[in-house]
Each structure stands twice: as structure tokens, then as C-alpha cells.
Amino acid sequence: MSTDSLQQLAQALDQFAQARDWPRFHAPKNLACALTVEAGELLEHFQWLTEDQSRQLGGHQREAVALEMADVLLYLVQLSSALGIDLLDAARRKMVLNAEKYPVRPPL
Amino acid sequence: MSTDSLQQLAQALDQFAQARDWPRFHAPKNLACALTVEAGELLEHFQWLTEDQSRQLGGHQREAVALEMADVLLYLVQLSSALGIDLLDAARRKMVLNAEKYPVRPPL
Amino acid sequence: MSTDSLQQLAQALDQFAQARDWPRFHAPKNLACALTVEAGELLEHFQWLTEDQSRQLGGHQREAVALEMADVLLYLVQLSSALGIDLLDAARRKMVLNAEKYPVRPPL
Amino acid sequence: MSTDSLQQLAQALDQFAQARDWPRFHAPKNLACALTVEAGELLEHFQWLTEDQSRQLGGHQREAVALEMADVLLYLVQLSSALGIDLLDAARRKMVLNAEKYPVRPPL
Numbered sequence: 031m032s033t034d035s036l037q038q039l040a041q042a043l044d045q046f047a048q049a050r051d052w053p054r055f056h057a058p059k060n061l062a063c064a065l066t067v068e069a070g071e072l073l074e075h076f077q078w079l080t081e082d083q084s085r086q087l088g089g090h091q092r093e094a095v096a097l098e099m100a101d102v103l104l105y106l107v108q109l110s111s112a113l114g115i116d117l118l119d120a121a122r123r124k125m126v127l128n129a130e131k132y133p134v135r136p137p138l
Numbered sequence: 139m140s141t142d143s144l145q146q147l148a149q150a151l152d153q154f155a156q157a158r159d160w161p162r163f164h165a166p167k168n169l170a171c172a173l174t175v176e177a178g179e180l181l182e183h184f185q186w187l188t189e190d191q192s193r194q195l196g197g198h199q200r201e202a203v204a205l206e207m208a209d210v211l212l213y214l215v216q217l218s219s220a221l222g223i224d225l226l227d228a229a230r231r232k233m234v235l236n237a238e239k240y241p242v243r244p245p246l
Numbered sequence: 247m248s249t250d251s252l253q254q255l256a257q258a259l260d261q262f263a264q265a266r267d268w269p270r271f272h273a274p275k276n277l278a279c280a281l282t283v284e285a286g287e288l289l290e291h292f293q294w295l296t297e298d299q300s301r302q303l304g305g306h307q308r309e310a311v312a313l314e315m316a317d318v319l320l321y322l323v324q325l326s327s328a329l330g331i332d333l334l335d336a337a338r339r340k341m342v343l344n345a346e347k348y349p350v351r352p353p354l
Numbered sequence: 355m356s357t358d359s360l361q362q363l364a365q366a367l368d369q370f371a372q373a374r375d376w377p378r379f380h381a382p383k384n385l386a387c388a389l390t391v392e393a394g395e396l397l398e399h400f401q402w403l404t405e406d407q408s409r410q411l412g413g414h415q416r417e418a419v420a421l422e423m424a425d426v427l428l429y430l431v432q433l434s435s436a437l438g439i440d441l442l443d444a445a446r447r448k449m450v451l452n453a454e455k456y457p458v459r460p461p462l
Contacts, residue, residue: 035143039229046233049242055402058203059184059192063401065210066282069177070394076167077387078379081296084167087221095166096223099214100232102173103225106210113195115204117211121147124208125154134157163294171293174390178286185279186271188405251359255445262449265458274419275400275408281426285393292383300383303437311382312439315430316448318389319441322426329411331420333427337363340424341370350373 036118040111043104058112065105072098144226148219151212166220173213180206252334256327259320274328281321288314360442364435367428382436389429396422 047053075095076084087095110117155161183203184192195203218225263269291311292300303311326333371377399419400408411419434441 034226036226039226042233046236050240057189057192058195059187059189060401062181062184062192063279063397066174066177066181066286067394067398067401069174069210070282070391070397073170073174073387073394074391076170077384077391079167081165081167084165084170085220087166092221092223095221096228097232097235099218099223099225100228102177102210102214103229104232106207106214107229110207112193113200113203115200115207117207118142118144118147120204120208121211124205124212125150127205128154132158168293171289171387174394175286175290175293178283178289178390181279181286182283185276185283250442252442255442258449262452266456273405273408274411275403275405278397278400278408282390282393282397285390285426289386289390292386295383297381297383300381300386301436303382308437308439311437312444313448313451315434315439315441316444318393318426318430319445320448322423322430326423328409329416329419331416331423333423334358334360334363336420336424337427337431340421340428341366343421344370348374 036107039103040107043108044111047108056108056112058109061105061109061112065102065109068098068101068105072102144215147211148215151216152219155216164216164220166217169213169217169220173210173217176206176209176213180210252323255319256323259324260327263324272324272328274325277321277325277328281318281325284314284317284321288318360431363427364431367432368435371432380432380436382433385429385433385436389426389433392422392425392429396426 047056072095075087075091075098106117109115110120155164180203183195183199183206214225217223218228263272288311291303291307291314322333325331326336371380396419399411399415399422430441433439434444
């Protein structure tokens, strides 16, 4: 099963959940809870690090962080499927809003 | 600026941050904080809803949720760039681990 | 209405919620969501600060942080009431467990 | 060591941290991260429960939730010590603001 794009990842996750009879648990509210829980698990790796230490994560710790980030992505993709939201399109629209909110300051 | 894939989104975000002199703030620790904060803002939309209500988000509320999800994705992508982590590859590896941890139960 | 202790605070919060017909929203699950959302709002004040800057919060920012911390406490107290949990007693038991988990290292 | 009030709990936590040479890690930013991480661990217990199931937590699960709530309180108290914030006083002020923001609706 290919997961080279967010769309393919969404399909793979849908099959994964269906095969385990999980969709009944996957109300958007519950997926938003699970995503937040995973964000906390990601943050846990950084809580006692200095900023500099966080820039130099290596080896085992970097892989652990990568897998926590994957968890966040997996729930984000499942939530987007549940709500029929196109994640990359939403990201595009948010970047336009951010560009308006935080204009580049002209040189003095 | 195209953002049709996570790679292109990562490049667009990098340019956006560079133009505003933000990379000095973007230590992985800080990006993990910001991602968690955005996850909380996403969850806020669901906190008093029933599961059923969360399945029927519409109109203004659904768009607000889409933009919060975009914020989570934007920080997730920036964190992956900062740490040199391939998000889709990490997601793939996590799905393999999940399949081992939660095998499909055979029919009785 | 006095709020000189957690018990009195719990009573005041109960009256506050009753007067607004809010108990129907206050399932423990929803209170746990709300608590997490408030934790995120608290963290938002710190996300781009250095550790040193976070030690020197003053004036308006310190008061804003105090009110976010209050929000976390208000939901924590409401959750403890909803579940019949004695917060200070739970804290006492947790400290005993922590003392076992993290013994003081003897001098070399 | 008595922990019958938040003040006594704060003192006990301060001694606990001092004995382990932890104050150097306890910048307010880091404590806010740790508090948010613990809030996520608390939420994890509820993420797949219905609201009704969350009202009927019992036995082992209720004790696990109590200890996660204790963790949130322990970091909240340590953060209040680090910033010199009186938690109960902040809660009192927040309740006054909430009463203004959400007035009791008069009967029609």
C-alpha cells in the first residue's frame, strides 16, 4: 500500500480503521482529543531541553520524535477525512491569511 | 508559490519565515510548543460538542476548524524541516508499528 | 462567597455552573478537554520566550499568565468534583510515588 | 510533611525539587510545557470514552485519572511558586471576570 501523498495516507488509514471496526470511535471530537494527546507526547520529548539541545536531537531521541510527529499527522489526516477537509488546501488558505496578518516589514 | 505537496509547503514556509527573520525563534522545542498550542485551539471547537454534533460541523465552524488544522500542519511541517525528518516516511513506519501492535482480529 | 480553599472554590464553581444550567455540558470528558485547551492557552504565552525571559515575566504578561493558570485550576477543581476525587489527597499520593521513582542520590 | 493546603503543597514540592537539584530545569516555560504534557496524559484516559462512560469511571481507571490530575496540580503549583502567583487569588479574580462575561440570564 503506497503512502506517497496525504491522499494515499488517508486511504491507508481508512482501510486500517475499517479492518479493526474503529470508525465508531472516530467521531471528529475524539480524533481532535487524540491529536492533542499525541501533540503532548511530542512535546514531552522537549520539555526539559534547552532550545540548543532541541536543535541537536540525534539517534534514538530523534527517531522517537519522528514517530510522535507521525502520530500527530495520522490523526490530523483522519480528522480531515472525517470532516471532508482538504488539508493542503486549508494550509494554503491559512498561509494567505498569515501573509496578511504578518506583512514583511520594509527596510527602513 | 505552489503548495501541492508537503515538500512544496515546507519550502513555502521556509521562505515565509526567512522573510520575517523568524528562524531564530524556530528552535524545535518552540515549534513543538506552538504545535501543541494549535492542537488546543483545534480541540476548543469540540470541547462542548457531543460526538454527534462533531460529525455534523458545518459552514463557519467547519472552516474555522479547517484553519486550526492548517495551523497544526504548518507547525508540523516546520518542525520536520528543522529536524530533517521526512513526515510521510515517518507516518509509513508508524503505520507498520501500529499494524503489529493492533493486529486485525481473526473471525471466531 | 469565600474561596480560601479548594473546597470552597469547588462549591463556588458548582453554584456558578448550576446558575447557568451548565452541568449538562460538564461531563468529565468535556472538562478534561477544556482543561487541556486552557493548558494550551497558558503555554501560548511562553512559546517564543527563552527560559530566561520566562523567569522575568512582568506586569501585564504576568497577570495574563495568572488568569490562564486560574482557568486550568477552575477546570481541574470542577473535574475533581465531577469524579469525586480529593485533589490534595491525590497530590499527596503522587508525591509519595514520585519519591520512590526519583530517589535522592546519595553523595558520592 | 503536611500537604493540607496549596501553600504546604508548594513548600513540599520546593523541598522535593531542591533535594534533586531540579530547580535549574524549572524555568516557567519548562513548567508550562510539563503541565501541558500532563494535561494531555489526563485527556488520554477520556479520548475514546463517550460522555456517559466518562461519568462512570471506576476502580483502577478512576485512580489513574486522579494521579494524572495530581500531576497537573503539582506543575501548576510549581509554576505559581516560580512566578510568585497566588493561585487561589487568581482563581477568585478569574471567577469575577467570568461572572461578568457570562451573566445569569434572567427568567423571561
